[in-house]
Amino acid sequence: MSDIVKTFQGGLTDGKLLIQSCNACKNKMLYPRHRCTKCHSNDLGWVEASGKGTLHSYTVVRGIPPAGFEAELPYGLGIVKLEEGVQLMARLKPGTSGDWSQYACDAPVTFGKPPQGPGADRAVAWFELA
Amino acid sequence: MTSAQPKLSTDARSPNDPVFIGVGEIPSGRYPNRTFMGDLVEVASRALADSGLKHDEIDTIVLIPCLHSFADQADLIFSRLVEELGLSKAAKSNFMVHSGGSTSDNAVRIAAGLIASGHAKNVLVLQAERWGSADLTEMVTMLTMNGIPKEWEQPSGITFNAIGALITQRYMAESGSTPEDMASVCVAFRKWANLNPNAMYRDKTLTIEEIMASKLVSDPVRAKECPMLADGAAAFVMTTAENAKRKSDSWVRIAGSGGCVSHYSLGQELEAGQLGWKIAADRAYEHSAWGAKDADFAQIYDSYAAVTTIGAEGMGLCPPGEAARWFRSGATSPGGKFPMNTNGGLLSAGHTGVGGGLALLIEGVRQLLGRAEKPRQIQNARRGIIGGSGGSYMDAQVLLLERIEKGDVQ
Numbered sequence: 001m002s003d004i005v006k007t008f009q010g011g012l013t014d015g016k017l018l019i020q021s022c023n024a025c026k027n028k029m030l031y032p033r034h035r036c037t038k039c040h041s042n043d044l045g046w047v048e049a050s051g052k053g054t055l056h057s058y059t060v061v062r063g064i065p066p067a068g069f070e071a072e073l074p075y076g077l078g079i080v081k082l083e084e085g086v087q088l089m090a091r092l093k094p095g096t097s098g099d100w101s102q103y104a105c106d107a108p109v110t111f112g113k114p115p116q117g118p119g120a121d122r123a124v125a126w127f128e129l130a
Numbered sequence: 131m132t133s134a135q136p137k138l139s140t141d142a143r144s145p146n147d148p149v150f151i152g153v154g155e156i157p158s159g160r161y162p163n164r165t166f167m168g169d170l171v172e173v174a175s176r177a178l179a180d181s182g183l184k185h186d187e188i189d190t191i192v193l194i195p196c197l198h199s200f201a202d203q204a205d206l207i208f209s210r211l212v213e214e215l216g217l218s219k220a221a222k223s224n225f226m227v228h229s230g231g232s233t234s235d236n237a238v239r240i241a242a243g244l245i246a247s248g249h250a251k252n253v254l255v256l257q258a259e260r261w262g263s264a265d266l267t268e269m270v271t272m273l274t275m276n277g278i279p280k281e282w283e284q285p286s287g288i289t290f291n292a293i294g295a296l297i298t299q300r301y302m303a304e305s306g307s308t309p310e311d312m313a314s315v316c317v318a319f320r321k322w323a324n325l326n327p328n329a330m331y332r333d334k335t336l337t338i339e340e341i342m343a344s345k346l347v348s349d350p351v352r353a354k355e356c357p358m359l360a361d362g363a364a365a366f367v368m369t370t371a372e373n374a375k376r377k378s379d380s381w382v383r384i385a386g387s388g389g390c391v392s393h394y395s396l397g398q399e400l401e402a403g404q405l406g407w408k409i410a411a412d413r414a415y416e417h418s419a420w421g422a423k424d425a426d427f428a429q430i431y432d433s434y435a436a437v438t439t440i441g442a443e444g445m446g447l448c449p450p451g452e453a454a455r456w457f458r459s460g461a462t463s464p465g466g467k468f469p470m471n472t473n474g475g476l477l478s479a480g481h482t483g484v485g486g487g488l489a490l491l492i493e494g495v496r497q498l499l500g501r502a503e504k505p506r507q508i509q510n511a512r513r514g515i516i517g518g519s520g521g522s523y524m525d526a527q528v529l530l531l532e533r534i535e536k537g538d539v540q
Contacts, residue, residue: 005281056300059349061348063348077292119287
């Protein structure tokens with residue numbers, strides 16, 4: 001596993017969402033890259049995300065999951081745009097209604113802890129409605 | 131985003147203008163008794179017969195990959211078709227092009243470039259897929275393990291249906307389209323499929339009510355809005371305009387093309403409700419002498435309805451945000467003002483892997499050659515737009531095709 005994958009996934013294990021930051025031009029990147037996508041510098045560091053963002057789109061997977069995800073059905077997925085100007089594919093916790101009916105495109109969301117249960121140890125960022 | 135595009139090196143009067151002269155296809159669906167190599171040879175033979183060329187006039191074979199078997203794909207790369215088609219020593223080159231669902235559009239660019247530059251004379255492009263007879267679970271797992279970033283997105287449990295659903299959800303939020311509006315797009319394609327003897331669902335009708343009664347697979351997409359994996363095969367032949375004149379009174383040329391690669395992983399797409407379609411279309415129109423208003427039909431990639439509605443809007447075929455309601459009005463259905471996906475599209479003709487885009491492309495060429503079966507043939511079709519997309523809708527590819535009559539250029 002490469003260092004950028006280790007650092008990013010280690011951050012998730014520690015409850016932190018890490019964003020790569022270019023030391024040369026301050027460009028922010030997520031997922032982590034091998035060189036800066038703006039200036040192509042390889043002098044890259046990390047900053048911790050505020051965890052605040054909006055939901056660009058979302059879905060609830062109810063059937064035909066990839067192998068190994070059967071026990072997690074149904075589950076919520078979304079594209080989250082962070083206030084730092086980067087974005088990622090994330091898992092969405094069920095809302096207070098117990099399902100995902102309270103979610104909507106452009107709703108404010110925050111980074112949170114994975115819920116207990118199958119899949120809790122996966123290297124994925126979890127978000128919930130703010 | 132749009133920078134000055136290079137110009138085409140040929141026009142309709144150039145002897146080396148690269149043109150389509152024939153297509154071949156066999157029915158899509160579930161055909162466990164057909165074979166991969168048998169299907170390829172059959173469509174090659176049909177395309178050659180349609181083109182008027184003899185098999186040994188082909189000097190270059192461009193292969194579009196299959197996804198059901200790495201071993202079958204290796205056979206293609208290692209020139210099995212050259213032997214099967216009796217082209218040993220006659221063939222100059224045999225190779226594969228691959229960009230997922232948009233492969234056929236890029237194969238056209240490659241074949242056109244080889245012909246216009248004099249590196250090839252007669253090019254056969256072909257593809258077969260055995261998805262309909264393959265193990266569904268194995269294919270779904272293969273699709274989620276490949277092309278979705280393993281470090282950053284596979285741990286989320288994303289699937290290709292979820293990718294289609296994320297695009298659909300955003301498109302619906304931006305356009306105010308209802309679930310019934312989205313379902314109507316699938317219904318419009320089915321009406322065309324009912325007129326296409328090669329379509330998987332040629333004998334089955336579909337209604338909005340039936341779609342709404344089917345199960346949610348990945349919200350808001352329902353089971354009957356997902357493409358069905360199919361066996362299928364298709365081919366086309368390209369040559370120079372000079373050569374086409376000797377064989378035929380009409381042919382199809384490329385007026386221009388445009389493309390936009392917008393992302394690798396859908397999580398990185400800045401505008402999931404827009405994708406790269408407008409940028410690609412603007413580039414194509416700048417590349418060509420004509421645009422959206424001049425087209426007689428379009429064939430746009432449709433593994434999910436929203437991919438096509440976003441594409442149609444990006445191409446300027448209808449006002450922004452209106453595509454789903456435009457489909458629902460019947461405008462794109464048989465008898466409508468602007469026919470779209472006249473083979474039934476991937477959603478109703480069958481999802482033949484990388485071949486779904488190819489089936490749409492050759493349907494466009496067939497319409498322009500005037501060789502579609504009678505109830506499906508668009509009267510006086512002279513200009514058509516082809517739209518392709520691959521991977522997680524990573525790219526948008528737009529080809530502008532036009533019919534040329536021998537009398538027009540003499």
